[in-house]
Amino acid sequence: MGPILAKTWPYLAALILAVLIVFVDGHVDNTTIPATLLLIFGLMLGFVAPKGALGVAPILGLAIFAAHTLGPSLGYKPPYQPSPTVAATLLALIPAFLGTYAGVGLNRLCFSS
Numbered sequence: 001m002g003p004i005l006a007k008t009w010p011y012l013a014a015l016i017l018a019v020l021i022v023f024v025d026g027h028v029d030n031t032t033i034p035a036t037l038l039l040i041f042g043l044m045l046g047f048v049a050p051k052g053a054l055g056v057a058p059i060l061g062l063a064i065f066a067a068h069t070l071g072p073s074l075g076y077k078p079p080y081q082p083s084p085t086v087a088a089t090l091l092a093l094i095p096a097f098l099g100t101y102a103g104v105g106l107n108r109l110c111f112s113s
Contacts, residue, residue: 046101047104061097
């Protein structure tokens, strides 16, 4: 693994998982499943790459916001409209950060010397 890929793989993984979250969000009519995925994927990435947590959490959390704001101009029609506005999708940052930093904490708990 090259030095650039060694530093950027958590962000690339977060981007791929964010696309998966947006895909799932586009096929369900509630927010429970995407929020759970944000927690689980954040936990996994925070555990395996604790140094990248500050960059990984916003990538995951802002994916749904980006899909709802940029998506309509690209032909994407979400199955539900966020209430009261699209800004409500920024609440996805909460499970993303909680999951990611829970993973960091679990990593430190498991591997502390």
